[in-house]
Amino acid sequence: MKATVLIVEDEEDVRWALKETLSKKGYQVRTAATGEEGLDLARKEVLDLVLLDVRLPGMNGIEVLRHLKEEDPDLPVIMITAHEEAQPAIQAMKMGAFDYFIKTVDLDVLLLAIEKALETNRLKREVARLKAEQQSEAKMELFGVSKAMEEIRELIRIVAATPRTSVLIQGESGTGKELVANAIHAMSLRADRPLVKINCAAIPENLLESELFGYERGAFTDAKKAKKGLFELADGGTLFLDEISSMRLSLQPKLLRVLETGTFRRIGGTADVQVDVRIVAASNTDLGQRVREGEFREDLYYRLKVMEINIPPLRERREDIIPLAKLFLERLNKEFGKNIRGLSERTEKLLLGYHWPGNVRELRNVMERATILCQGALIEPEHLPLELRTSASLDVATSPESGDEDESLAAMERRHILRVLEKSQGNKSLAARRLNISRSTLREKLRQYGLQ
The missing domain is CATH 3.40.50.300 (P-loop containing nucleotide triphosphate hydrolases)
Incomplete structure (x- = not known):
């Protein structure tokens, strides 16, 4: 879509000539004979550029420029005048005019200035957009080996x-x-x-x-x-x-x-x-x-x-989980100034065994938490959220061979904890490690199931 240009010029023949030239180049053109009329159009329509005469009846071009810049500082304005006066030109440029021309200027030169002003404004918007993206949450490229x-x-x-x-x-x-x-x-x-x-x-x-x-x-x-x-x-x-x-x-x-x-x-x-x-x-x-x-x-x-x-969700492409986790760890090491070498074997098993309802976004958040908490060379299970550490034990507890298929989840979990405690000869610290949960979580489970 071609840009919309407003011409504010009191001389009818000049106004008509500029409108014809710009229209033939595909621009959408609006015209005004006074500064007041020009400001009214600028407030009603979305403009991409203004060609503004310095000397106008009523409100002069410099005053119109001031109002335009107050309402839209990014709107490009090119000043035109019939008089070779230095002072208005200097004043207009200080107020933010993009350029300043005498009316006798070659139209091709003026057209080039208009194109340059529009392109400069487009680039400014693009730079602002890129800066905004860089300030937002970091985004990684599409990644996966599946x-x-x-x-x-x-x-x-x-x-x-x-x-x-x-x-x-x-x-x-x-x-x-x-x-x-x-x-x-x-x-x-x-x-x-x-x-x-x-x-x-x-x-x-x-x-x-x-x-x-x-x-x-x-x-x-x-x-x-x-x-x-x-x-x-x-x-x-x-x-x-x-x-x-x-x-x-x-x-x-x-x-x-x-x-x-x-x-x-x-x-x-x-x-x-x-x-x-x-x-x-x-x-x-x-x-x-x-x-x-x-x-x-x-x-x-x-x-x-x-x-x-x-x-597909992350749980349906499990071969992507560990490579993604390692990629996140590499980037988070740089972000937090750490030197964590990788994931322990137990951590990898927990990551692979989890169902990831939040998908890749959740994995990234889990890795950020683990990177912050880790003070050693490897990410260990204790650096992971509780839901990941308990998911493995629940998976075992709910496996078909663990008991009757109609048995409740709570009953299966209770029986599994008892079996692990028995295997650990009553050592609760060892049982907690084997269950991949903290001692406090095990204590709460024992209290819940009346096993204390």
Whole structure:
């Protein structure tokens, strides 16, 4: 989508010539004959650049520039004048004008300045976005040695080569859906354009539409100035819609229209806005089931899943657990200035035996905790959370050969503790180690089951 440029110029012939030139170059052009009219347009519309005459009837260009910069410091403004006066030029540049030209300037030179201003502003936004990403929680690349992850990486390479195809990523929370979206964008021809992300479940239902599509001035009570939505901010790039299943039914047709036509209207708007955006959506619930339940539109579902990527939970790709844990440990060693060499054999068994309801995210958190607590050369079981240390004993206690299949979980656990105590000849410290639990946990279990 070409940029929108406002021309504030009192001379009609100059205003017309500039508008014709810019329109032929594909820019959307708005015009104003006075400073007051220009400011009113700037407050009503979303502008990308302003061409501003210095000498205007009523409010002069320098005063208009001051108001524009107060309301939007990042808006590029190029000053134009019929007079070769140094003082206004110096004053305008100090106030944040991007450039300053005499009206007799060659139009090609002015066009180059406009393109440079727009590109500079785009780069500033991109740098700000990258800085914000670096300040957020560190993200690792998509990693795994399992066949399932190899297939996903290959699918990402194929999908990335088709820059317009919409993608639906499905998987439990913590499996790495956002990492897949990052990889698709980074490997595509859109990599140098914005990757804009939004969690649909994190935004109140009544605000999600304005976040996605923007709004015009006066569209609702607090809309004192027009605002671009995320679709416009992602123009040329990728929009990642996380937890798409939570989007309300009434908003889904508007998303479907963008997918089908590449156009939408801002809230309160009357003109269509054209965008070029690839949509990558993600869901931690079965979106097909949501369709069958009547909670998600079937036409939108099939439009989103032109390409579908399903990420298996960590418990279904156990060969990835230890390599991931070691990768996290390597990075956490650097972060915390530690030199932990690895995982003990008992720790590896516990990690492999756990069911990981929180998937890779939970594994990363467990490794961070263990790295902080570990003061030796290896991560030991005592550095792991209680649920991991008790899961192994429960697995043994609930195994088929341990007793009658109708026996309660508590009864099986009680019998298993008794057997381990007997094997340990009543030594509670040894029994606790064999059960992979702390002495205090064993003490509580003994009290609970009346074994003290």
